Amino acid sequence: MRIAHLVSHDGLNGVATSCRTLIEAQRTAGHDIFLVVLPQSWLAANLGIAGIVLLESALKTRPREIVRVGLAIRNWGCDVIHCHGSRANKFGIVYRFAGPVPVVATAHAALFQLPWRWFSAVIAPSRATADYHARVNWVPRRHIHLVPNGICMPPPGSDFSQKRAQARRALGLNDAEFVIGTVGDLCERKNQADLLRAAALLPADLGPVTLVFIGSPPQDREPMEGWNEALAQASTRHRVILAGQRGDAAALTAAFDLFGFVSRMEQGPIAPLEAMSNGVPVLTWPVGNLPEIIDHGRTGFLVGQGDVEGFARLVTELARDRERLRRVGENGRLEIAATLSPQAMQRGTEAVYRAVIGSRAPALPAPLRQTP
Structure with missing residues (x-):
C-alpha cells in the first residue's frame, strides 16, 4: 500500500x-x-x-x-x-x-x-x-x-537494572534517591505544578524525594499559573531537577521509581506508556486512554482528577512499599508489550x-x- x-x-x-x-x-x-x-x-x-x-x-x-x-x-x-x-x-x-x-x-x-x-x-x-x-x-x-x-518496547532480554543505572547517571542521580519523574511540556494542560504541590504534602518522616521534570515551557508562553510558587515550596524539602527538553526522554524514564502524571486533558498520552515499557509504575489522574490501559493496583495506579491530597497519600504508601512498586511496574511492562x-x-x-x-x-x- x-x-x-x-x-x-x-x-x-x-x-x-x-x-x-x-x-x-x-x-x-x-x-x-x-x-x-x-x-x-x-x-x-x-x-x-x-x-x-x-x-x-x-x-x-x-x-x-x-x-x-x-x-x-x-x-x-x-x-x-x-x-x-x-x-x-x-x-x-x-x-x-x-x-x-x-x-x-x-x-x-x-x-x-x-x-x-x-x-x-x-x-x-x-x-x-x-x-x-x-x-x-x-x-x-x-x-x-x-x-x-x-509503544516501542526495549529489545528482548534488556537488562532493566542496567538501563536504570545508565539513566540515573545521565540525570545525576544516585541509586539511593526515591525519584518521582514526569515528561512533558511545562504548561497549563500538563499541569506539573500539582505534582509539586503533592510533593509538598508528603509527610516529613518520609524524608526528601527527588522530583525530575523532563520538558520545557512552550515558546512564547508565560509559566503555568502557580508554577513558581509551587516550585519554591517543594524545593525547601525536596530536590527538584528541571532537565529541559530531552531527545532521550523515553530512555530516561527508567531512572524513575514512580512516573507521576497530573495532566488536565489528554487523548492518547505517550510518555506514561513509555515509562511503563521500562518497568516504571505510573500514578496518574484518569485522563485520555490511561483508565482503559491501567488496572488500578495491578498495572499502575489511578487517583481522582484534581485530588492532590489523594495523590500525595498514594505516593507515601508506595514509597514505603518498594516491592509493591516493583511488582506493579513489571505487570505494567508486560501489559504494554502484550497490547500496545x-x-x-x-x-x-x-x-x-x-x-x-x-x-x-x-x-x-x-x-x-x-x-x-
Whole structure:
C-alpha cells in the first residue's frame, strides 16, 4: 500500500513520537511512505528506517502551496492520505473533496473543528477522544475507529537494572534517591505544578524525594499559573531537577521509581506508556486512554482528577512499599508489550485504510457506540 502522511507538528512531542512509531511499523510491514513535514522537523530528523519519500512544507493554507503538495502526492500515486495536526487536516480536507483518494485523520487532540465530520475516517487513540468528536464535531460513529498508540518496547532480554543505572547517571542521580519523574511540556494542560504541590504534602518522616521534570515551557508562553510558587515550596524539602527538553526522554524514564502524571486533558498520552515499557509504575489522574490501559493496583495506579491530597497519600504508601512498586511496574511492562505494540497499531490503522479504499480487509473494530 502507498500511504501519504501529512504531519504539522515540528517539535518533539507525543504526536511526533506516535507518528514515527506508526510510520516505521508501516515501512517494516512493506508499505511505501510519502511524508510531508514542516521544515527542520524533529520527525524527519529522527526516523530510524530508510526508503521514505520526504517533502517539506510549512503547510500554510495558501492555494499555491495546497496545489504544490497535492500534485506531489498525486504524482507519487498514493492509495490513502493520513493527516496529523490541525494544519495538516486543513490540507487533507481539501484533498478529500478535490480527488478520489480517501483521507484519514488521527484525532491527536480534542478541538472543535467541524471539518472532522467529512474525513473518510477518523482514528481515535481513546474512547474519550472518540466520544468527543462524535458529540462535539458531529463525526458519524461509523467513521470513528479506535486504534491506540503503539509503544516501542526495549529489545528482548534488556537488562532493566542496567538501563536504570545508565539513566540515573545521565540525570545525576544516585541509586539511593526515591525519584518521582514526569515528561512533558511545562504548561497549563500538563499541569506539573500539582505534582509539586503533592510533593509538598508528603509527610516529613518520609524524608526528601527527588522530583525530575523532563520538558520545557512552550515558546512564547508565560509559566503555568502557580508554577513558581509551587516550585519554591517543594524545593525547601525536596530536590527538584528541571532537565529541559530531552531527545532521550523515553530512555530516561527508567531512572524513575514512580512516573507521576497530573495532566488536565489528554487523548492518547505517550510518555506514561513509555515509562511503563521500562518497568516504571505510573500514578496518574484518569485522563485520555490511561483508565482503559491501567488496572488500578495491578498495572499502575489511578487517583481522582484534581485530588492532590489523594495523590500525595498514594505516593507515601508506595514509597514505603518498594516491592509493591516493583511488582506493579513489571505487570505494567508486560501489559504494554502484550497490547500496545507498534505492530498492533500498524494492523489497526491498515484495517481502517483498507475499509476506506474499498479493499477486502481484516474485520475492523466495531464502530464505537456512545459510552454511558
